[in-house]
Amino acid sequence: MKRFFRIVVRLFPVLLLWTTGVQAQDNAPPTVQLLQATPFANEQTTISYVLYDAEEDATGTLSYALFLYPDERLSSVDDVRTFATRLADEKDVLLDVGLGDLNEGASADDVQTYTWGDTPRALQNQGFAPATKILPGSYYLYLVADDGVNAPVFTVSDFQVTVAHAPTAVQGVSWALVKERTR
Numbered sequence: 001m002k003r004f005f006r007i008v009v010r011l012f013p014v015l016l017l018w019t020t021g022v023q024a025q026d027n028a029p030p031t032v033q034l035l036q037a038t039p040f041a042n043e044q045t046t047i048s049y050v051l052y053d054a055e056e057d058a059t060g061t062l063s064y065a066l067f068l069y070p071d072e073r074l075s076s077v078d079d080v081r082t083f084a085t086r087l088a089d090e091k092d093v094l095l096d097v098g099l100g101d102l103n104e105g106a107s108a109d110d111v112q113t114y115t116w117g118d119t120p121r122a123l124q125n126q127g128f129a130p131a132t133k134i135l136p137g138s139y140y141l142y143l144v145a146d147d148g149v150n151a152p153v154f155t156v157s158d159f160q161v162t163v164a165h166a167p168t169a170v171q172g173v174s175w176a177l178v179k180e181r182t183r
Helices: 002-026 077-083 175-182
Strands: 031-037 045-052 063-069 085-089 112-116 137-146 153-163
Touching: 031 137, 031 153, 045 063, 045 137, 063 077, 077 137, 077 153, 085 112
Parallel strands: none
Antiparallel strands: 031 045, 045 112, 063 085, 063 137, 137 153
């Protein structure tokens, strides 16, 4: 019996590598692309993207999220998840309060659209950022996908989305003038 356990202990790393290698060969990583977006996001913008995984979906192990960041230099999925602002993720489809438009496509060339705008409070409580609460500026989009089998993948847009909120009456007037008018 001791001899059997010695053999198993010696073979365990080999078996582990063999099964991991077979699994990775049979399961391709998700496909992610950011194609275009409405260039200005005052109240909302429409984002065209491709997100597809042949083996997994959001009801299984596929997780995905759309992010926003001021430059295109984030170099890993961990960087994106740590530093970028999350606009939406698979909970948009899975939760009853979700809007249901950040979907996985049916194939690797099935273009989807997501409308980012004034996100409902229930989704804000899930960590979704509404367009109306993002500081004005120009941002790149990031799309991250993780199928739970392969290394997570991401893509960054080659275009920017500019957030420029419409000025209010107070923003368009100096504070001295506002004080003077209220006297």
